[in-house]
Amino acid sequence: MKVIVVENYEEMSAKAAEILTDIVKKNPKAVLGLATGSSPIGTYQNMAKDHRENGTSYKEVVSVNLDEYVGLTADHDQSYAYFMYENLFKNIDIPLANTNLPSGSAKDLQAECDRYNALLDEYQQDVQVLGLGSNGHIGFNEPGTPFGSTTHLVDLTESTIKDNSRLFASIDEVPRQALSMGIKNIMNAKSILVVVSGKNKAAAVYGMVKGEITPNLPASVLQLHPAVTVICDKDAASLL
Ligand code: F6R
Numbered sequence: 275m276k277v278i279v280v281e282n283y284e285e286m287s288a289k290a291a292e293i294l295t296d297i298v299k300k301n302p303k304a305v306l307g308l309a310t311g312s313s314p315i316g317t318y319q320n321m322a323k324d325h326r327e328n329g330t331s332y333k334e335v336v337s338v339n340l341d342e343y344v345g346l347t348a349d350h351d352q353s354y355a356y357f358m359y360e361n362l363f364k365n366i367d368i369p370l371a372n373t374n375l376p377s378g379s380a381k382d383l384q385a386e387c388d389r390y391n392a393l394l395d396e397y398q399q400d401v402q403v404l405g406l407g408s409n410g411h412i413g414f415n416e417p418g419t420p421f422g423s424t425t426h427l428v429d430l431t432e433s434t435i436k437d438n439s440r441l442f443a444s445i446d447e448v449p450r451q452a453l454s455m456g457i458k459n460i461m462n463a464k465s466i467l468v469v470v471s472g473k474n475k476a477a478a479v480y481g482m483v484k485g486e487i488t489p490n491l492p493a494s495v496l497q498l499h500p501a502v503t504v505i506c507d508k509d510a511a512s513l514l
Pocket of ligand 1: 405
């Protein structure tokens with residue numbers, strides 16, 4: 275695992291965008307595994323800026339996102355589909371038809387998981403972007419999720435519901451379930467890029483990089499992947 279410690283969120287975002295745009299420049303048909311949440315927003319802003327200023331094109335890129343809330347349609351302003359459109363897709367030239375997320379409003383959620391797993395078999399991620407939960411989750415793979423898991427229906431933990439409630443009008447509006455790529459789908463990526471900042475993530479960063487490899491801290495599984503880069507700010511790295 276390569277750990278790059280930077281000063282702050284801005285430096286983290288610039289560095290992560292540089293890695294991602296390099297991948298796309300070298301391979302215009304790259305498959306990008308993407309994440310939502312606060313951690314990659316700055317990365318996506320830098321990618322959009324690079325697209326505007328340097329013309330890096332995403333016309334042939336395919337994206338696969340980690341997860342989506344159950345019960346929210348793509349036009350709901352808290353859905354991850356909406357997040358991706360607002361924070362990245364509308365600011366680059368990726369055709370929307372090339373962008374993929376699990377559908378949280380599918381009638382048959384198991385069939386939707388099966389569809390997404392088949393899609394991931396077809397489009398292996400050249401790189402998978404990850405944020406890190408304060409409890410060590412990756413995607414919505416909460417502590418205890420088996421390392422062999424594929425896309426599945428998740429009951430969100432109280433700690434994740436609380437972390438995510440800041441984005442909703444009230445905690446009661448936070449969905450209680452999500453569809454998430456499993457740990458096996460994440461580990462199948464050719465490379466993995468983790469962006470993490472802030473003191474509240476320091477214990478999870480320690481567990482991910484130096485802790486015991488255990489489903490109790492899902493990100494610790496990344497120690498077993500041959501090509502992981504972690505970009506973290508000083509605060510997130512403070513326990514390393
Ligand atoms: C997002 C995701 C989550 C977040 C994690 C960190 O698609 O799957 O695992 O990456 O909860 O969230 P932030 O970046 O908001 O601290």
